[in-house]
Amino acid sequence: MDYLGDIQAFLPGVITAVAGMVVIVVESLKKESQLTFWITALSLFAALIFSFQALGTDLDTAFSGMLVHGGAAAFGSMVILVGALFCVFISDDYLRGIDHYYGEIYALLLFATAGMLTLAGANDLITVFIGLETMSICLYVMAGLIKDQKTGAESALKYFLLGAFSTGFLLYGTALLYGATGTTSIPGIGAAASTELLFLAGVGLLLVGFFFKVSAVPFHMWTPDVYQGTPTTLTAYMATASKAATFIALVLILSRALPEGEGTQWQNVITIIAILTMIFGNIIAMVQDNVKRILAYSSIAHAGYALVGLAAGTAVGYNAVLYYLFAYTIMNVGAFGVIAYYERNKGLDFTEIQNLSGLGYKQPVMAVVMSIFLFSLAGIPPLVGFVGKYYVFAAAIQSDLIVLAVIGVLASAASVYYYLRIMVYLYFREAPKPVELFSPTLMYKGTLVILAILTLYYGIEPLLPTNALMDILDSYSNYQTAMSSLIP
Template identity: 65%
Template sequence: MNYLHDLQAFLPGIIVAITGLTVLMLDAFKVKADTSHTLSIVGLVAALIAAILSLTEASSTAFSGMVAYGGVAAFGSAIVLVGALFSVIICKDYFEDNDLHTGDVYAMIMFATVGMLALATSNDLISFFLGLETMSICLYVMAGLMKTEKTGAEAALKYFLLGAFSTGFLLYGIALIYGATGHTNFADIAANAEPTLLFFGGSALLLVGIFFKLGAVPFHMWTPDVYQGTPTPLTGFMATAAKSATFVAFILVLTRMLPGSEAGDWTNVIQVIAILTMIIGNLIALVQDNVKRMLAYSSIAHAGYLLVGLAAGTAAGYSGVLYYLFAYTIMNVGAFGVIAYYERNHGLDFTSIESYAGLGFKVPAMGVMLSIFLFSLAGIPPFVGFVGKYYVFAAAVNAELVPLAIIGVLASAASVYYYLRVMVYLYFKESHKDLPMIAPGNLFKGTLAVLAGLTIYYGVEPVLPFSGLIELISSYYTI
């Protein structure tokens, strides 16, 4: 009855896949897109429940060892589904205003989520590659949904060309690793790895492909243009769910395939990439006048903070990364949701920071929630972003990577300037003209309120879930 265990192990992905196929069929028969939107939400909620229920299951593998099940894999799946669920909920009004409210768009989101779930639970280089490419192909399409906008075409073209280039590195790396070890399963690779040039070369090329998907420096060039040209709710989806899935997969690679040994210690490389990513991401964000591009470079900087936790190479470091991914998901989806609301009112080019002058008093609820999300992204207590940064930096200090932690703290302090700059325009600059604002829908406003509430709650009460994460990590990984 192994097939029943296999189906249970990947149940969240199966639910989302069936939902995507159903939505696609409904669109083929010209069923209203509202039905597709509702069905997508129901499918994601069901998948999220399945992922949460599997958190308590003993960690194991399925599909002949290709898929990880339970424990951290379930938590990673839950983070991906949270990002997908909130992104789908808030995108309806935006899609309707921009003629994107069709069933095939929601189907594409579902299929991208299936790829993310496969990536976050991968335990084999083959399932890793299949999940990554399923996710990436769907994201390439979503980046170009704004067909009438030059920025949309630019986003899709750049993402596709650079993504295909990075996939070549990744696939060649997989081939070299297989040639060096004769295996594709993570545990088997670790058992057979030797410090040979072939294995080092394959591992390096594999990491290049991963760093590209994370938007880490110097593989970040695609991020600002893609984020700017993609429909804003989907930008939040790409920045959170896709990044979470890739980071969880990266943890799997580091702990199961490249354990700390002469043949697989990449800590110094990750430290260098983390430093470059934090510094360059924040420095370029400081001079951005476009809010979406600012958040894009901010996303690059946050990838650097997450890499600090990975560089620590401890249970606390990996746990901090997972907690940070959850924190980043709720606050970043919320921030892009508010930006999408402002774009709905005054067009897609309404992302210049000067356009936000005086808007904090136009619709006070939107201004307050954007302020909460930006405070959290800046790492100011008592919001969840502060807690996430504390955990990854504390793990680095405990792992005797004090200089890395200091650089991270200083980079985070510099980020306060560009986050607070948006709020200065919201509340302390006068608008050049009277801008009428559409009242946000109840579902949209309620969803953002829930995200804001979670941002505050988990900033005040972070201890219990974090302790649980350490237990999951300790039982799941050999460190």
């Protein structure tokens, strides 16, 4: 067996896992050292470089077929690492500012990222479980970081209980699929797919487990409370990297374990879940007064938009989901990053929307980048959020899911209300009393500015950041053809 080749194939995951162990050792020797931050950032950057290099390769297997690398898996790894790296850049200053800085957080983040990379490259349901649990256990701890507040303890407990509940569904579905097909290999399940009750029940329970993890309605109950109680920059990590990893695993399962003839049976199920998720997420977000809860329900709605691409059940739809995850990651990390900046200021609870009144003129750069992220989340051109929504809705129309696409467009239009409501408070409401905001560090402000530039750039020029695809991504119109190479 070519162990060296297997390790090389999964090098981004190996780098993050080893770096996590190094961070633990460093933190045990020197508490709260700045060195843990730099080890984390540099290891994630190195892993990202290797993921970029793998983008031009075909999808292939490693570790006796338990993992895949290259193609869609490499793209998914890139999205996960981009989200993790930007979250690390804004977490150091924020966690120190709220007096909840612990060096162990970086170890947990690295181990969670290793689990996400495993999940995104899973080629076997056992690997899916290992990656999912490695990720989830670390996130449970991170959710309870602010343990001296009721919301922190509540978010950790609720996340743990419902997360364990969803894992039970996933494991039971895996067991039924093994009983129906005699294998846990994803391609093997696809080869033995049938319409027998045991197989259908297994796929159904497997999907329920995934719907919990991506916070799709009606399996979303944990999301608002967990997002509100978790430190904001870590909330950004949960909302982007973990959701991207789960969706990528779902794409690989649907595209490989459910052939087109069998996959069409699940199109109606995913369509209904997508409709409920888009409508419910947007409606409840409209009546929230806490900005973190607004973004939490917004993330539920965005899961619905991604499910639209999955409902299409075609290579074009799956590719649209991959691009949407990239778009969602950069704009959502940025939005949570700005909220984290305001939250760091003492005196008022700046996660409450009314306390943002008049702050748009106090730190103009932060308010401007927040406006860019909010416009993008609403799907307003020429920003990357519009491009992402365009491709998932276009994929639905191409698969004759016209009603689904129309509902998605209307739900997206409704979301403009609560995104612009935040901007109204920033710019058009007077502050009830004078507020002084601190100046963010250069790294913090620079990270948010870079995210805003990426949000604008990939809306105007919607190209994937990879040299391997630059030659064929010549224009806006041929994007879907180019993205087809990401899925085998």
